[in-house]
Amino acid sequence: MGYAAARGGLTAIKRAEELVARLRDNHSSAQLELDQITGRLRLLVDRIMGEAGLWAPEFAALAVRQAEGDAIEAIHLLRAYKSTLPRFAVARVNDADEMVPERRVVPAFREPGGPQILGRSTDYTARMLDPKARDAMPRRAVSTAHDDDESASKRTADTIARPAGWPEMRRMSDVLRDMGLLVDRRRGDDPEPFDITRMPAKPPAPRSARLSTMARAETGALVNQWYRNILGPDGYLHEVTLGEVRHGSLSLSVTHPITGGEVTIGNFRVTEVEAIEDLDGIDEDRGSFDVGYGMCLGHNERKAIAMANLDIACHRDGSKSPLEQSILMTTDGLDSAGFLEHLKLPHYVTFRSMIERKVAVRRAHDERKRD
Secondary structure, eight states, rough: HHHHHHHHHHHHHHOOOOOOOHHHOSSOOOHHHHHHHHHHHHHHHHHHHHHHTOHHHHHHHHHHHHTTOHHHHHHHHHHHHHHHHHOOOOOOOOOOGGGGGEEEEEEEEOSSSSOOOOOSSTTTTTTOOGGGGGGGGOOOOOOOOTTTTGGGGGGOOOGGGOTTTTOOOOOOOHHHHHHOOOOOOSSSSSOOOOTTTSSSSOOOOHHHHHHHHHHTSOHHHHHHHHHHHHHHHTTSBBEEEEEEEEEEEEEEEHHHHHHHHEEEEEEEEEEEEEEEOOOOSTTSSSSEEEEEEEEEEEEHHHHHHHHHHHHHHHHHHHHSSHHHHHHHOOOOOHHHHHHHGOOOOOOOHHHHHHHHHHHHHHHHHHHHHHH
């Protein structure tokens, strides 16, 4: 009986897999090509790569197509693929000032050091559905920095090098530091970053573990954490000011195993944010500001903004609340979705034991009443 049931269960699982493939692959419309996904759904592809922790536009597009647009499932597929890849080198540490910006806005200053670059943004567009977009639009004869994202790993550092005469872009944190208005929390040492892919981060955790966790966190979960924690130490809503919002390209370099020289093997895009915090706590330096930092793969300003604000919120909190624990333990979309979805799997054995306990409690209660 048990064997027959097991075989029946395996058959049902195989039939379910076949049905998934049939509904996904046998639709009457033409299959979405990978370059369509990387080119037309860029922000989705960026989000998948960021939350999977792997810069691979083509594979992210493949995961989106295989998952039928289910972001969490696509992240699962891409992160599982990442786990099969060998680690053959450690990348050179990047200086974020080496970024070639495609977008840079400084909300805190009207005329910052260097230009404001609006770049690709919907911040100033009307949120109105365009019915004309239902029809196929002709490809515009305009090239952008994203047109060949899928071949980004093949480009050289010279391709993204800043043009001659590029203006300097001073960070607002440097401006505030020069004015003597910034708390200096820079460290003299250079500790090894915490690798969350090899070891789970638990509080109290180093800052690198918090930043890595948030960089790979589910965007909605991180935004929710930020929205719940925008109160200062005094319990009042505190002022949120962004000093820098940047999106651009960085090169990926490694040390050549034979020559020992530095070799650029590709480029990737990131979003970077600095959040300026007005210190007003009882034990804080009220004559100064502090800065939180956020950086994530691709173009995802919501995540980077939430990340920067939560970075400084964690520092100000000082482990007095469950904020750090909540960030480390609940913002990974794959973890939380996996825990939720496992509830759909068979639980009849454990639930049967719960029923038996309830029946035993009632029986004991009735016996006491009779006595």
